[in-house]
Amino acid sequence: MYFNETQIKKKNLLAYSEGWISIGVNILLFGLKFWAGIVSGSVAIIADAWHTLTDSVSSIIVLIGIKVSKKPPDKRHPFGHGRAELISTLFIAFFLGWVAIHFVTGSIEKLRHHEPADFGTVAIIVTIVSVVLKEALAQYAFWVGRKTGFKSMKADGWHHRTDSISSLVILVGILFGRLYWWVDGVLGLAVSIMIFYSGYKIMQEAASSLLG
Numbered sequence: 001m002y003f004n005e006t007q008i009k010k011k012n013l014l015a016y017s018e019g020w021i022s023i024g025v026n027i028l029l030f031g032l033k034f035w036a037g038i039v040s041g042s043v044a045i046i047a048d049a050w051h052t053l054t055d056s057v058s059s060i061i062v063l064i065g066i067k068v069s070k071k072p073p074d075k076r077h078p079f080g081h082g083r084a085e086l087i088s089t090l091f092i093a094f095f096l097g098w099v100a101i102h103f104v105t106g107s108i109e110k111l112r113h114h115e116p117a118d119f120g121t122v123a124i125i126v127t128i129v130s131v132v133l134k135e136a137l138a139q140y141a142f143w144v145g146r147k148t149g150f151k152s153m154k155a156d157g158w159h160h161r162t163d164s165i166s167s168l169v170i171l172v173g174i175l176f177g178r179l180y181w182w183v184d185g186v187l188g189l190a191v192s193i194m195i196f197y198s199g200y201k202i203m204q205e206a207a208s209s210l211l212g
């Protein structure tokens with residue numbers, strides 16, 4: 001398919017808007033989750049907060065990708081063809097791996113010491129806000145993906161949706177966490193595994209763009 005200059009500019013502008021909105025929302029959510037995690041002494045919510053912060057860094061990489069790449073993104077290079085982007089992507093993947101290991105350890109410590117979290121209204125409200133905002137981001141990314149045909153937007157949309165679902169899992173956990181001491185430790189492990197998996201996926205994509 002051939003696109004003229006104005007059409008390409010319009011598409012890039014839409015993709016940029018998705019990136020900037022993601023960055024803003026994720027930084028806001030990081031602040032809220034970090035606060036909720038501290039207030040409730042929850043390793044699961046704090047781990048999720050760090051994941052959310054790395055999400056805004058990922059969005060920055062998407063933006064760099066759009067800017068740096070001279071060639072437009074295609075099927076095998078959904079984020080474009082930049083090298084800066086590849087290096088930052090690897091950095092994120094390693095950081096996610098480190099965060100995951102850190103919180104696996106933290107969660108096991110909590111379980112060993114039978115330390116419950118004290119989930120209150122703040123944790124519940126912040127987690128509901130996260131479910132809603134992340135799904136809204138997903139919808140927006142899917143819409144931009146349809147408008148632009150950029151694969152990276154669709155991938156971003158799925159990421160936001162996965163995050164929304166994991167917040168939903170945390171929400172259910174919080175409700176049970178008021179009954180059982182071990183819920184926060186187990187949730188912390190689950191969140192860490194999800195973080196590790198998203199790091200792995202990012203690494204895999206980077207590798208395929210290296211080889212492709």
Ligand SMILES: [Zn+2]
Binds near residue numbers: 052055
């Ligand atoms: Zn995420």
